[in-house]
Amino acid sequence: MTSSFDIDELFKSVDSFLLKEExxxxxxxxxxxxxxxxxxxxxxxxxxxxxxxxxxxxxxxxxxxxxxxxxxxxxxxxxxxxxxxxxxxxxxxxxxxxxxxxxxxxxxxxxxxxxxxxxxxxxxxxxxxxxxxxxxxxxxxxxxxxxxxxxxxxxxxxxxxxxxxxxxxxxxxxxxxxxxxxxxxxxxxxxxxxxxxxxxxxxxxxxxxxxxxxxxxxxxxxxxxxxxxxxxxxxxxxxxxxxxxxxxAKQIHQHIITLDSHTDTPMIFPGKFDIGKKEGGKVNLCYMEEGHIDAVCMVAYIPQGNRDKDPSLAATDYALERLAEVKRQELLYPTRMGIARTPDEIRQLKRAGKKAVLLGVENGYAIGKDLSNIARFKDEGVVYITLCHNGDNDICDSAKGKGEWGGLSPFGKEVIREMNRTGIMVDISHAADQTVFQALEHSEYPIIASHSSARALCNHPRNLSDEQLKAIALKGGVVQVCLYKGFINADEEKASLSDAVKHINYMVDLMGIDHVGIGSDFDGDGELIGCRATNELINITVKLLEQGYTEADLCKLWGGNFLRVMQQVQSASVNPS
Incomplete structure (x- = not known):
């Protein structure tokens, strides 16, 4: 501080100061x-x-x-x-x-x-x-x-x-x-x-x-x-x-689209819920705002049940009811969020200062035995359908099933064709090994794994092998690293954010930066030490910056890769070959 009391000199010094970096x-x-x-x-x-x-x-x-x-x-x-x-x-x-x-x-x-x-x-x-x-x-x-x-x-x-x-x-x-x-x-x-x-x-x-x-x-x-x-x-x-x-990290989140590709929030509330409040779940608008997250996929999760006609019809109805409840949130909070059906709509919502919610269906059991339900889900705004969950269904074998079909069923092959036609992404998370390879074979377009991690780092049947990861990348698809602790570390209670970053690094090295993303599985038991809810997802960005990832890399990991596949699949339905 100068000892001079010359106010003109003081102002000159202040006015000439150049702030190079905040x-x-x-x-x-x-x-x-x-x-x-x-x-x-x-x-x-x-x-x-x-x-x-x-x-x-x-x-x-x-x-x-x-x-x-x-x-x-x-x-x-x-x-x-x-x-x-x-x-x-x-x-x-x-x-x-x-x-x-x-x-x-x-x-x-x-x-x-x-x-x-x-x-x-x-x-x-x-x-x-x-x-x-x-x-x-x-x-x-x-x-x-x-x-x-x-x-x-x-x-x-x-x-x-x-x-x-x-x-x-x-x-x-x-x-x-x-x-x-x-x-x-x-x-x-x-x-x-x-x-x-x-x-x-x-x-x-x-x-x-x-x-x-x-x-x-x-x-x-x-x-x-x-x-x-x-x-x-x-x-x-x-x-x-x-x-x-x-x-x-905050500045990067302002510039790019940050998207979590899998959350089960509609599952934890049996009836009506309100994502504008912190009501007990791990995903809501408050957490998205605090954590600088732009978009989340909320899925209608359907537990695998009896595959007879009436239970199958009930599964379809339940999925539609859960999707309707998610869509009701837009009516409750029109100034804070919107339901997004396309990548462009996500970008429009971000420019408007709103959060985007995408719709998905977890478990093709919700399709029942009626292919027309796929177009019905498309009309509701569904962007992907997970072919199965924990148990074989009429579409395919599950990673936790009995190998009923040896991969895809004949009906499952029709399901994939219809999903390709209507522009719904094929999600192979939860699928058996043969189901994954056959889905790649029968889908005309890239597929996704909305919430799966690397089996080489955590030997769990729900994770994907190196062969599967490379095959998905070769077809242009994307695998979204899951934050469920049992898929991240064999010692579940020690599963941490750092472990998840190891999965990201491993998969980027194996598949390439264009084929990896993040799908938390929050509200479906996804959580790790250091990353337990949507407002904590920015900690992943901080960790990746520490390891030398660039803004361009993070743009791809945080949604760019997922949206590329989404755009490709949806464009194919508008302009069939």
């Missing part, structure tokens, strides 16, 4: 003292030093205002402060509890939740570290000296903050010296979090989410970073790099 916007939570929101200067300086643009967020409880602020952020820094009210953690206060500020607690917890829902990178410091762990489901010690039940080092130093007072061991084995100003601490780690720093007395000093860019430290690195400490500066550097990557 810095990531980092929300900085405020402390609350005597009715005033305030932030210690080192927090701001450390963010600026690392390349971020700090945005101080005043303490307030108005969710409209807080949401509007968080919506434009690329990262959130939770700062230090006083004790956390134990009532939020369903605990009674112990005598050693010190000053709490419930207003700040409401504000902090609201901020974290808003940031969590939008997948922002989050860094917590001291109190921010503790309340971050609590917000994600962990517990705290109200006072370490009263509750740790072991000898402790001094955790509340009297020295200046720029001085270090004790050491911590990092996960990689290194030992660093830190400053310390606390008497509360993390007790039980939040689910999906790991400890990466611990004091010599066993008190937790650092946690991070195993998949997301969320971490906290118990010490005050901001005071050390602005005084040249390399370890502290690297913590802020890591945080700002994550924020830059997240900002890039």
């Amino acid at each position: 810095s990531p916007r980092i929300g900085v939570s405020a402390n609350y003292r005597e009715g005033q929101s305030c932030v210690a200067e080192p927090y701001v300086q450390a963010v600026v030093q690392a390349g971020g643009a700090p945005v101080i967020i005043p303490v307030m409880h108005d969710l409209q205002s807080l949401s509007s602020v968080v919506e434009d952020l690329d990262g959130l820094l939770m700062t230090g402060g006083g004790d956390i009210n134990p009532l939020f953690l369903k605990e009674e206060p112990i005598p050693a509890l010190q000053d709490v500020n419930t207003s700040r607690d409401f504000y902090d917890l609201s901020l974290i939740r808003l940031a969590m829902n939008r997948q922002l990178p989050i860094m917590g410091i001291c109190r921010g570290h503790q309340i971050l762990n609590a917000a994600f489901g962990g517990t705290l010690m109200q006072d370490i000296y009263a509750q740790a039940n072991r000898p402790l080092v001094k955790h509340s130093q009297k020295m200046d903050k720029k001085e270090v007072s004790h050491t911590v061991r990092l996960k990689d084995g290194r030992i660093i010296a830190v400053n310390s100003f606390h008497h509360q601490a993390v007790d039980t780690l939040a689910p999906e979090f790991e400890e990466f720093a611990v004091a010599t007395d066993g008190i937790n000093e650092g946690v991070h989410h195993v998949e997301r860019d969320v971490f906290g430290v118990q010490w005050h690195p901001e005071a050390l970073a602005v005084n040249g400490d390399a370890e502290a500066q690297e913590l802020f550097g890591r945080f700002i790099r994550s924020a830059k990557l997240f900002r890039q």
Whole structure:
């Protein structure tokens, strides 16, 4: 800052400044003292030093205002402060509890939740570290000296903050010296979090989410970073790099069509439902808006049942009823969404600022024994039909069937011809191996797997072999990686976002970038650590950017490949050869 008071020189300097690249916007939570929101200067300086643009967020409880602020952020820094009210953690206060500020607690917890829902990178410091762990489901010690039940080092130093007072061991084995100003601490780690720093007395000093860019430290690195400490500066550097990557992911999602090719949301509600609200499912307009997802395919899923005449007719009626319920959503929310039948309609909806919902049928059992039902589904707006589900049907053998037909039935071959004629994509997810190869043989046009992964990485019959993947690619088709944990990792409870990215990488290497996409299977039990709902799908983009995928690559993976096949199949029905 200049010491000159020449206002003309000041304005000249401001006017001539050229912003070459916008810095990531980092929300900085405020402390609350005597009715005033305030932030210690080192927090701001450390963010600026690392390349971020700090945005101080005043303490307030108005969710409209807080949401509007968080919506434009690329990262959130939770700062230090006083004790956390134990009532939020369903605990009674112990005598050693010190000053709490419930207003700040409401504000902090609201901020974290808003940031969590939008997948922002989050860094917590001291109190921010503790309340971050609590917000994600962990517990705290109200006072370490009263509750740790072991000898402790001094955790509340009297020295200046720029001085270090004790050491911590990092996960990689290194030992660093830190400053310390606390008497509360993390007790039980939040689910999906790991400890990466611990004091010599066993008190937790650092946690991070195993998949997301969320971490906290118990010490005050901001005071050390602005005084040249390399370890502290690297913590802020890591945080700002994550924020830059997240900002890039959001910008890419603005430019491209992002499409999830398979969700079972109509299945989880037996009657009417409302995708404009967060009613318990993993897919809704709110999540699509928070996660910057443009389009989802919602399918009428039909469990395989008795194949006699009456049950088959009932299956058709049920599919039509579920499709009608999805279409009713457009009447409820005409300014937020539309039903899309073609790739062009998806693009038109995006330009209008609306979300697109595509219709599909999961299990050709819904066709019954009547080929005319295919044209009927086409008229309803269905863009693909999954030939079977868990069990053989009149069309083909299932991956979980008994091999009744040895692949396609004679009726199944007619079904594929009629789907080609009407412009409905043939979906072979859930199909037996021979069904896949015969579908490729009998379809005049490329086929899709709306939600399937690589058998080479997870040996499950629902996944596709290398031979099948290459054959689908050779015919110009696309396979959408499924996020169902049993298809991603043989140890289902460990199945993670990183595992899904391995499937994407494997299939891209094997098939080529033009033949892979993403179909979550959300609301059909699809979910992974780090990606459990539609608002978390942007985390896939972040991971792929980390690995060097370009915007052009992501455009193909996030919908371009699927829409290419959709366009080709639909064009064929309009202009038959």
